[in-house]
Amino acid sequence: MARIAGYGGNVFVGTQVIQTCDVAWSEQVDGDVTLTLDNVDYRVGTGSNKMVQAGALGTGDILASQVISLSTMASLTVGFGWFKSSVNINTLDDYRVLIDNHALCASPEVQLSVPPLVANTWKFCRLVVATGAFSAATAPISVGLKLQANDPGAATIWVDELSAAAEIVGIREWALDVAVGVQDTSSFSDGQNKVFSVTQKEWGGSFSGFKDGAPLGIGTVVALELQESSTSTQMWRGSGIITAVHTSVAVDGIVNYAYDFQGTHELEWPTA
Template identity: 35%
Template sequence: MAFALFPIGAVGLSTVEGVSAYWVRLPTGSKPIRDIYTAGVPTATDGKGAVMMALGVLDSLVIDDCEDAWDEDVPENFTVSLDTTDKVVGTSSVKVDIAAAAAAGTILCEIVAPGTALPKFTHLEFWIKCSIATTAGDFKIHLDDNAKCASAIEVLNVPALAANTWTHVRLALATPQLDSAIISLGLEYDVDIGACTVHLDDFRAVRLATVATPLQVSQFVQDDVYFALSEPVDSAYHQNALMLVYYTSPDEDPTCSN
């Protein structure tokens, strides 16, 4: 059985021989594919098909589900509400309208479950959308064991955001060993970027480790180096991913004349 191991980035729709699918190309120098497992999703130990090795979520803890409007401390020029139409997880998201007069450094806060302990977790994940494009650090997330994020233990930069686009964000916790009694979650308007609307959804702490995820191969080009997955791969979510592909090449096919 032939084998290929290579880094894999985002896999979106592309076209090979006129067919639109989630195509992946084997690395240069790989043997072509005579046959590959397409009967479904194999197990990680089957030794067939495609398996992705990437950082994955082993454990998670919801910090705030964004099913109620944040109200621990609502600063001047901030208006907070629930949006039941524009959301990602659950039935609603938190909508934050920020007026042009809002001051840089202002923090909107929400109470979280008393004493939320994060030492065993490695990252904070959440969904965010802004009505205007931003640069990294324009917004920051605060986690604090004091009310109203008075002296945050964690201050994490939100990455650059495209306008009007939900973005899944995964941020490494700086000092998880100190995050033993979190009671306040905050969104800091760190840079005066003008009036905008921010949506927030599904804040959770996660513990990451490298895991093997079997992937379904839906089709392939026989005696070539292209195969298609049944669904896309998001490289932002599946970080540092490697693809392991097991298949039969022409020189291993017992029915092949050569």
């Protein structure tokens, strides 16, 4: 089990699922894209959308879009999503997630930048606003994926659960526990040597520093960014459930809140 002390980070609440990606998108699919539901290679739910891009797909093309029905997103500030590419995507904003009050993502109210991706590696991505604003997405009915720049040629991109949330506060301190369960799978052929296999991964921890407004409630689902340094890629990212609240008051009268959380789904590890 590893225990990591923290540098800083961010907390996001009010998570709204935009699209689960558990069904194949069908509102529109570009003629240069072959889209299928991948029930084998996915991160959340029961599948991901696998989009095979032909070399003829061009910059500015929408790979695919899907009908959605959401209430206003005006209070939200940032998007999240799982992405994987068969080739390296080296630049922020090569792909964009589109959210539109109109069909077929014809005139998106907000466009979110997909960050760089390492080939054949799933990444839980923070999707920052490139153009538009969540405040304009008052009744979104379409979500899509667009090739914005730097056409990679023939390539495949996978997309899984897209969501959005509101950033509420920075983290002053955090601690994270990452553990794995094992099961004895020894057999007669192993002789006197015990053999173990990984069963389940588990992560959780605590953070403090939230002092604005009302405290987070027990059971609140939050998105977390736990930074190890000022380098943006050196952070742990994932979703957790608040399991405990600890309140204290210093001699100067400042109220401090600390929270315990249990991680849910997969934890995105830092990179160099």
